Amino acid sequence: MQKLLTRTALATLALTIGSEAMATEWNVSLWGQRRAFTEHVERLAELVSERTNGEFTLNISYGGLSSNRENLDGISIGAFEMAQFCAGYHADKNPSITVLELPFLGVTSLEQEVALSMALYQHPAAVADLERWNATLLMPSPLPQYNLVGVGDAPTSLADFEGLTVRATGGIGAAMSTVGAVPTSMSATEVRQAMDSGVVRAVSFAPHAHMSFGTIENATWWTTNLNPGTVNCPVVVNSDALASLSDEEREVLLGAVDEALDHYVTYYNEQTMAAWGPALEERDITQVTFPEAEIAAFREAAADPAAAAWIEDNTARGLPAQELYDFVTGMIAEGN
Incomplete structure (x- = not known):
């Protein structure tokens, strides 16, 4: 009887070990805390687990695996299987997708941002660009147009930005420099300290x-209609890890992307934006709206020069920059 029990226990253990060995676990590197910006990744993890009965799981880490500026590097060496990053954090590493960070492109909704990003992510130049990092672009983190929160006296005209230190990355930083601001690039997790210490006096964010990084806690003003642009922050996967999935697992992962993005857009539009107005009013933050004539002048001064410089710089890198720019602006012009 003892031998029979021992054999039964060993068989059960072997089945358990075999079952665990068959399960697939991916590590996902994010930063900060769970917020609107990460809701699609959270929903993707739920869907993948549900549709595989827990046999494929995404273990999400908020800063425990890598810093946000090094997530692409971590993907390249297989330190984790999935990560989120923002193109403007390291434009030299992913120049193809920074076309979506050019100022005043004219994107008007999160839904349009999703469509543009997903189309660009499949462009051969973007695919090849990220292949250098052993990365496959999975989905965007669509964001609305950025505006500024600042401390001190509220600007009454664009001339008041002269000499103002502003946290602004990518094309937004380039746009702000055309009105005399001094843009500084830093990651989101560094911003609150920089603002409190006076390193920057204004911050460009969605x-x-x-709300998540606390820039409104000591702020005195907010621009309602500057709208210089946004940033592009994709979720990528390690290409080798993607290839190593079973056909069923890969189908589940890729098949859940659209639903995860739909959840994200709904969450952002219905919950985040609903909380934004009251958050400003509770803190008695002055809302600054510039005359349309000033915004038009800002757009004229910033948009074309930034686009021309982007095309010239990235053509020199060997990218089909004009083609990428025409691809994006053509979609926008068609209303896509």
Whole structure:
């Protein structure tokens, strides 16, 4: 009887070990905390687990695996299987997708941002660009137009930005420099300290980030209609890890992307934006709206020079920059 029990126990253990060996676990590197910006990744993890009965799981880490500026490097060496990053954090590493960070492109909704990003992510030049990092672009983190939260006297005209230190990355930074601001690039997790210490006097973010990273806590003003642009922050996967999935697992992962993005857009539009106005009013933050004539002048001064410089710089890198720019602006012009 003892031998029979021992054999039964060993068989059970072997089945358990075999079952565990068959399960697939991916590590996912994010930063900060769970917020609107990460809701699609959270939903993707739920869907993947549900549709595989827990046999494929995404283990999400908020800063425990890598810093946000090094997530692409971590993907390249297989330190984790999935990560989120923002193109403007290291434009030299992913120049192809920074076309979506050019100022005043004219994107008007999160849905349009999703369509543009997903189309660009499949462009051969973007695919090849990220292949250098052993990365496959999975989905964007669509963000609305950025605006500024600042301390001190509220600007009454664009001339008041002269000499103002502003946290602004990518094309937004380039746009702000045309009105005399001094843009500084730093990651989101560094911003609150820089603002409190006076390193910057204003911060360019989307509403969710202003709330998540505390820039509104000591702020005195907010621009309602500057709208210089946004940033592009994709979720990528390690290409080898993607290839190593079973056909069923890969189908589940890729098949869940659209639903995860739909959840993200709904969450952002219905919850984040609904909380934004009250958050400003509770803190008695002055809302600054510039005359349309000033915004038009800002757009004229910033948009074309930034686009021309981007095309010249990235053509020199060997990218089909004009083609990428025409691809994006053509989609926008068609209303896509």
